[in-house]
Amino acid sequence: MDILATPAEMRAWREAHSGRLGLVPTMGYLHEGHLSLAQRSLAENPATVASLFVNPAQFGPDEDLKRYPRDEERDLRLFRELGVDAVYMPSLEVVYPAGYQTYVNVEELAGMLEGASRPTHFRGVATVVTKLLITVRPDRAYFGRKDAQQLRVIQRLVRDLDLPVAVVPCETIREPDGLAMSSRNVNLSPEQRAAAAVIPRALELARRGFEDGTRSAEALRNIVRDTIAEERLAALDYVSLADSETLDELTGDIERPALLSVAVRFGGVRLIDNAELG
Numbered sequence: 001m002d003i004l005a006t007p008a009e010m011r012a013w014r015e016a017h018s019g020r021l022g023l024v025p026t027m028g029y030l031h032e033g034h035l036s037l038a039q040r041s042l043a044e045n046p047a048t049v050a051s052l053f054v055n056p057a058q059f060g061p062d063e064d065l066k067r068y069p070r071d072e073e074r075d076l077r078l079f080r081e082l083g084v085d086a087v088y089m090p091s092l093e094v095v096y097p098a099g100y101q102t103y104v105n106v107e108e109l110a111g112m113l114e115g116a117s118r119p120t121h122f123r124g125v126a127t128v129v130t131k132l133l134i135t136v137r138p139d140r141a142y143f144g145r146k147d148a149q150q151l152r153v154i155q156r157l158v159r160d161l162d163l164p165v166a167v168v169p170c171e172t173i174r175e176p177d178g179l180a181m182s183s184r185n186v187n188l189s190p191e192q193r194a195a196a197a198v199i200p201r202a203l204e205l206a207r208r209g210f211e212d213g214t215r216s217a218e219a220l221r222n223i224v225r226d227t228i229a230e231e232r233l234a235a236l237d238y239v240s241l242a243d244s245e246t247l248d249e250l251t252g253d254i255e256r257p258a259l260l261s262v263a264v265r266f267g268g269v270r271l272i273d274n275a276e277l278g
Contacts, residue, residue: 001079002086007135010049010088014137017047017085023138023165024050025129029069029183030078033173037142038082040170049136050079051088053095057103057124064268069186088136095131103127106153106160112247113240113261114149114272122153129154133163141165146172146180148259148274149247172273174200180273192266195233199264202227203275206260210277215253217241220277224262237263237270244276254278 004010014021022041026034041048052075059065072089079087103123109115110122133141143151155167173181178200179193188196206223214220224239242249244257254277261274 001076001084003076004086004088005090006094007090010135011137013049013086019046020139021045021137022048022168023132023136023141024048024084025132025141025143026050026052026075027054027068027183028052028075029071029186030075031173031181031183031185033144033146033181035078035082036173037144037170038079038084040168041140041142042083044168045140047085048083049086049088049138050084051090051132051136052076053088053090053128055095055124055128056092057096057127058121059124060118060120063118067187067268069183088132095128104130104157106156109149109153109156109247112149112249113238113242114263117237117263122150125150126153126157130157130161130163133158133165138165140168142168142170144170144172145276146182146273148261152245152247178204180271182271184269184271187269188266192233192269195231196264196266196271198228198231198234199262199271199273203260203262203273207275207277210254215255217250217252217254217258220254220260224260228262228264233266235265237265241277244278 004013022045024037024041054068056065104126105123106126115122151169158167177197179196202224205227206220209223221239221241228234228236240261242259244259258277263272
């Protein structure tokens with residue numbers, strides 16, 4: 001497995017591997033969700049590159065970048081064991097050199113939900129993903145459905161900028177109690193970790209309500225609100241029921257595919273999750 005540290009090294013590697021290429025972008029501290037993306041890429045492409053870069057541009061001023069978990073040695077071992085062909089590991093100075101001032105904004109999609117709570121988040125995501133796609137030049141790039149808004153932002157920027165890559169959505173990987181796997185889960189105390197199972201429980205109750213015939217958007221939101229309110233350690237940031245493509249909030253009865261999404265805090269740890277309806 002090759003480890004590449006600069007855009008020049010990455011481009012030279014790509015020139016030497018001209019066949020179809022899959023890219024798995026990560027911020028490291030790998031879990032089964034990340035590994036499932038790599039496994040799918042390995043199954044669908046002759047070669048796979050993973051990236052490891054903790055992107056400061058997507059952290060807000062009140063978010064603890066230093067607290068984000070890191071274990072590069074373990075990450076590299078796991079990628080090597082899977083059979084990943086190369087890992088692109090640029091330094092902060094390589095991605096954002098002194099004087100850096102160019103960012104990518106996806107205007108409407110990035111301004112709602114997570115964007116409302118974290119105003120600069122998607123600017124950072126869109127910028128680093130665009131740079132990765134330009135440097136690595138993959139044919140396919142793999143992203144999880146857990147970060148549903150992020151997925152839609154990336155699909156939109158690829159479409160709007162005419163980037164020659166297929167964005168491949170991959171299913172959310174969950175713990176036995178339903179909690180979506182996330183690198184941030186390690187920051188939960190044992191009590192908070194047990195309490196966090198309220199998130200998938202609330203989403204599942206709403207999904208069942210939808211399947212049983214409940215179509216009122218507000219009634220479905222209230223199922224989620226009321227369920228999470230029963231957990232004393234959980235502080236709801238938002239619950240949204242939005243058009244699955246535009247992410248515009250829905251009112252009245254649901255008549256088209258919808259995305260039910262939540263953000264919940266457990267102490268200093270903020271977790272997100274979602275369910276597709278219809």
